[in-house]
Amino acid sequence: MKTLAGNGCRHSDLFPSTHWSVIVAAGRSQAEPQTAQAALAELCQTYWTPLYTFVRSRGYSVEDAQDLTQSFFAYLIEHKIYARVDRQKGRFRSFLLAALKNFLANASDSERTLKRGGGQKFLPLHEAQIDEAESMFQTHSGNGNEDWIFDRSWADALVNAGLERLSADYKREAREKLFNELRIFLISGAEPPPTYADLAVRLGMAESTLRSHVTRLRARYREALRAEVRQTVDTEAEVEEELHELLCVLTGS
Amino acid sequence: MAIAVTICSVCREPLNAKGQCVACLLRTGLDKSVVETKSPASLVFGDFEIARREDGSLWDSVAARWG
Secondary structure: OOOOOOOOOOOOOEOOOOHHHHHHHHHOOOOOHHHHHHHHHHHHHHOHHHHHHHHHHOOOOHHHHHHHHHHHHHHHHHOOHHHHOOHHHOOHHHHHHHHHHHHHHHOOHHHHHHHHHHOOOOOOOOHHHHHHHHHHHHHHOOOOOHHHHHHHHHHHHHHHHHHHHHHHHHHHOOOHHHHHHHHHHOOOOOOOOOOHHHHHHHHOOOHHHHHHHHHHHHHHHHHHHHHHHHOOOOEHHHHHHHHHHHHHHHHOO | OOOOOOEOOOOOOEOOOOOOOHHHHHHHHHOOHHHHOOOOOOEEEOOEEEEEOOOOOEEEHHHHHOO
16 A cells, blocks of 8 residues: 655644545545555455445345445446545545445446446455355344444444454464464353363463463454554544444444 | 344344454453553563553563462
8 A cells, every 4th residue: 555645644633644544635636546546445345245235225136236336336436436525524434325325326227237247346255255245234134224234234344354453463473373262252252251260271371371361362452443443534533433433333322 | 034143142232143242342442441451562471471560661460460
C-alpha cells in the first residue's frame, strides 16, 4: 500500500494514513486513484459479507446477490463514488451502506446483465467465503431489518479480521501452536474455557506463566481489533464509538 | 430455513456460525483494563516474567508475586 505524501493530520487525533483516509484523499485529488482503489478493494474484500447479506435481505436470490455485490464494487470504482465522500459526514461503514442503497436503487437491469454475462469479478472470492456469507444471512434474516443485518455482519467481519491479524502475528513469531491453545480464552463459545490450572498441566507450564500468556493474548487481540477499526474511521474516539455502536447492535442495548 | 443458534457460555449472546461470541470479542476491544494491567513491553522467560513499572523500570513480576 502506498502511503500518502504530505497528508499531515489537521487534528491531533487523526491517524496518519489508513485505507479510509487514502480513499477520502483520492476523492480530493490528494492521492493517486490506483492507491485509493487498492485500499477500497481491500476493505470491500474484508466486508464483502455485510454487503452480500444486505443485498440478500432485499429479496435477491443467492446468485443475483453474488453478482450484485460484485457489480457494486465495480460501480464504486468505475463511477469513482469514493470521490464524493465527505470525511466529516461519517465512517467507511456508513459510506458503504449508503452507496450500496443508492446502487441498488439505480442500477438498471441492463447493467446487471452486462456484469453477470461478462463474468467479470473484481473481488476474488472463495466458495467458503460465499457459504459463510449465506449462512450469516440465513441465521439472522428473521431477526432484524436489512440495516441491522448489515451491521451484524459487519461486526462479525470485523472481529474475524482482528483474529486473522492476530493469528498471522503469532504465526510470524513461530508461536502459532500457542495461539491455537490459548484462543479459547479469547473466543467465548458454548462451552466454558478450561481452568488455568488444568490447561497449565496439559501444556506443561506454570499456571502463572499461562496467565501471563493469556493476558498478553487479550492485549494483542485488543490492539489487532482496534487496528482493523482504524482502517475505517478517522480518530481514536471514533474507534471507541464504532466498537460501542456495533456492540449495541448485537446486544440490543 | 431455520438455523439453530448456540448461546455464549459467558454473556448468553448468540454465537456466530463459527461458534464465536462476537459480542465478547467486541467487548475485549473496548476493555481498557486489558492493556492497562500488563505492559506490552513485558517479556516471559519460562516461569519468569519481566514487566515494566509506570516509571519505566523493569521487575520480575512472577518472582515478586510468589515472594
